Amino acid sequence: MRKLYSVLIICLSGILFPFCSSAQDEVFPTKDAIWNIYIPERGAMVTSHYYGFVGDTVFDALSYRKLYLLKDSVLRENPENVYVGGVRVSGKKVYMRPTDTATGKLLEEFLMYDFSAKVGDEVFGGMRPMVWGCTFENLTGSDIKNTKLQVFDVRDSELGREFGVDLKFESAEGYCESEGSDTWIEGVGSLLGLFLPPSSIPTGKQKWIDMAYGQRSALMCLKVGDKIRYKDPGCEECMEVLNVSENVVIPVTVLQVGNRRLSIQSSENNLPLRFELLSLSGQIMQSQIIREAESHIELRVIPGIYLYRLIGDKVYKSDKIVVR
Template structure:
């Protein structure tokens, strides 16, 4: 009899645990998942961001998947990846515990999604980031507010179970009116981009490609393993670097010379340009006017590390990370 129990336990372990893992993945993917998210920046150029899980961690006895803003569309450890927080799934609820990227301090856990809700439900989201266009790369404790979610629609679609949600944040006078609407899809997340708050710019039902400079955040693509789980209608390839306008070009070449210089080359008719160097918390450390088509800029930083440069002009926008040694 004891042997029979042992066999039953082994069999049930092989059946139930994969089932539980699969059920969790259907709520929200936590393994081998990469989100390609478009986030507008200065209403100018394409800013496509990749997010994915690389590794696990434990906070206060709870297990989380470690979520990174990735350097590229590959799930791998990379010193240039930016750790943005931990994500866990509990039943039909998905929680995130972000980190203050300026100090490394853990912030309060908030509710990303609740896929158990019904139309008319109110859900308290907790201390949720409320910066429009937020990438979590420069998130600080001052960017979060207590929030409440109002569910106005729940329906089944060919993409999966969809939830229409309004978001309100708490002020000294109580919860304010809706800051915008979002669509959640079970097994995918937010159509405004994984965990981002609704955009303050009305989007209606327009496609991102029909809007001038794509002035809203949007989920372009979700790839889980080798399968594409979601792809925006305006997106030709899943992990492409997207352009939102045929008339927008980036005619600037930036080349690092040694450890402390950048060579900026640009056609004369695009000058002048503004060069900015920022740290990972978003603070501007250096500004220079680019008035020469082949200008060399000395980087005025004393501490080696990863920085971000921006080049901004009338029809020019370029932003990348650089390593200063």
């Protein structure tokens, strides 16, 4: 009984095993997810921006997935990717810890989504950057406001549980009236595009294709693994954009064998791969090059919780692991 209780505690903490993280991905995808987002830019007709998670990090003893503005539609390390911030899921809530991309300053964590909210609930979002653009950059005090989200509608749809929300920000006189409306979908995120604040133009259920380009941001497509989880009806080329032939990611399988061994299976087209085992603080503890399609790695570290990553031209894979 005591052993069963210990396993349950580990799972509930969200620290490790893949079967414990699947529930989190149902709330908000944190692995193998790419968002294709339209963001207004100087009247441009179509501007696609790709965001995705590449690796893990730790702030104040909390584990986050590292969110990047990607150079292309592949989840891999690229010096041209722009680090945006860390994202973590706790129960039905999704938090973000942004970074000012110009100064490197770590900003205060804010609440992105609360999928446990009910109609009429007021959700306090914390100090949320109220800026447009692709990344958080050159922020001043006036750009970051204490926010509150008012839930005015909750319903089930074929895409998942949908939430209608209004955003308000705090001024000297108190919380201002609605600064814009948004739709959240559990397992997808905002229909205005991931972490961006709602537009000043109320949208409700209106689709972006029905509006003039350049007026607001919009989630065009969300791909999780090999599946399209969301595609705006007005977006005709999302799948083609996300599956550029030269950027196809060939899956790599990583299995833990016993307590101190990893089995790695990959296509020869992926090779070579660089394997790295890191501490939770980011220190590389073990590294080697993988040149065979089926390889085994002996973990030469003291017992504890670690992060591993596999890096190649068309591959980036990262996860937590417990060494006993």
